[in-house]
Amino acid sequence: LPFVHLNIATPDYLKPTQNQSTWRRPRGMFQKNIALQWIRSNTNRNDDALVYFADDDNTYHWKLFQEIRKVQSVGVWPVGLVGELLYERPICLNGKVHSWFHFIYRKRKFPTDMAGFAIHLNLIHKYSNYIFNVSATSIGQQESQILDTMTTQDQLECLANNASKIYVWHTKTQIMFITAADKLQKAGITYDLI
Known part of the structure; x- marks a missing residue:
């Protein structure tokens, strides 16, 4: 598998302090931007290829990459152990996104994780x-920024069996906080994939 390793440091002023949550700072934006620059400089727009922002704190099932190969424009699927939930996902009807199952950052236009498209x-x-x-206004909005620029919700392609299968999970070597599950239960909302 050919690969290129790019790296750029996040400026110190944007790194979270010891007592600050990492989600309060822009994460990986400089790295993603240098990757986009490299891709545009080293590929042809007519190449039949896909861009997926993989991360070092995720676990991937091999079936995810089979799903990614199906993408024609922008494909979406569930992500496990994210957003204080067991999963977040697009809710799909007949292959199209109808709505989203999510909890954190409720006002996101595309409430998915970077691993979900x-x-x-x-x-x-x-x-x-x-x-x-x-910018500070972009915290928690990276996914919505890029998707809103490049597509619309009605153009999204639902993959992973109409977004009913989870093939990628946020897995960190720290305690996971699934705190939103209690809030969902109080609101009468239940998980539909369990």
Whole structure:
């Protein structure tokens, strides 16, 4: 498998302090931007390829990569152990996103995790000026930023058996906080994939 290893440090002023949650700071934006720059400089817009922002704190089932290969434009699927829930996911009807099962950052236009979608390379080239916005207003909005630029909800492709199978999970070597489950229960909302 050929690969390129790119790296760029996050500026110190954007790194979380010892007592600050990591989600309060923009995470990985500089790294994603250098990756987008490299992709645009080293690929052709007509190449049949896909862009997926994999992360070191995720666990991937091999079936995820079979699903990613199906993406024609922008594909979406569930992500496990994210957003203080057992999973977040698009709710799909007949292959189209109807709504979203999520809890954290309720006002997100596309309430999914970075691990929950892939984008066809031609869109990365089509929106050649797009970079992740490192402003404070973008915290928790990276996914919505890129998806809102490159697609609409009605154009999203539901994968992983109509978004009913989980093939990627946030797995960290720390205690997971599934605190939103109690709040869902109090609101009368139940998990539908368990």
